[in-house]
Amino acid sequence: MPEISACAGRSPLRDLHVPRPVKKSKTVYEGRVWDIARESFRMDPEHKGQDPLTRELMVHPGAVAVLAVRTQLSTVGPREQVALVRQYRHPVGMELWEVPAGLRDVDGEDLHQVAVRELAEEADLRAREWHTLVDYYTSPGGSTEAIRVFLARQVEEIPEAERHARTDEEAAMPLAWVGLDEVTDAVLDGRVHNPSTVVAILALGAHRAQGWRRLRPVDAPFVPDRHGPGADWPA
Known part of the structure; x- marks a missing residue:
């Protein structure tokens, strides 16, 4: 089987920030520390005939x-x-x-x-x-x-x-x-x-x-958490 490059030679390997628009969201449980939400979205936002997917998730502060x-x-x-x-x-x-x-x-x-x-x-x-x-x-x-x-x-x-x-x-x-x-x-x-x-x-x-050369500074950009405070996505 041929090897498939996740980066296609364009940039270093990284996760992609491509959130799907949420069509419907409802908090189904409110907890002391975190809530449970039910959200619906389409994997392909341009495909209007596609049935939405519904997922339940823990909304966590991080x-x-x-x-x-x-x-x-x-x-x-x-x-x-x-x-x-x-x-x-x-x-x-x-x-x-x-x-x-x-x-x-x-x-x-x-x-x-x-x-x-x-x-x-x-x-x-x-x-x-x-x-x-x-x-x-x-x-x-x-x-x-x-x-x-x-x-x-x-x-x-x-x-x-x-x-x-x-x-x-x-x-x-x-x-x-x-x-x-x-x-x-x-x-x-x-x-x-x-x-x-x-x-x-x-x-x-x-x-x-690796001789500590890959350590990042204390204020390095943080991965996104959609429902938490103060996060941003690395450029």
Whole structure:
């Protein structure tokens, strides 16, 4: 079978921003954090005789995640560690090891501000060096949720008197610094399942293998999430 180029030699491989006009939209469920909408559209907007498709989707505000990395000296030399929190996730009935993360639910905050806040609130940490690590959709077949994962380095603990008071699921959420190789093995062995953690760890390995030259700035353009605040599509 001949190879088919997705780019046809014109530009680097990238997803295409070609939303179909929505003919009908209705919110069928209003939730505390996200809603469920039912939308109808035509795959070919010019084909007037084509029956519309109807899909239900989660309307999500979007989120950020933070992979905080530090280097510790050991008897065998420098050792990279990443910050993980263990949080109970009721839908799957499991306590998952996760990178700190949170919703874009404060008006006026840009993505980096959300990341700084979440790292402080969930892990009592702050960082002096920030980069964009990777962007992804959690479930593009059924949700608008888009997540940016940041890389945070030169990390330090926040003094106890300045720390956020955690409640609900976050109240019993321990922090652990775990060796990067150990976390990578856990991801590849199927022992760690949180999507942001899996994506972040694999992206970190790819960036490290390429000498960090592909890291994007902290304010790099973000993928679109139609129903979320402040997103734009890369030119």
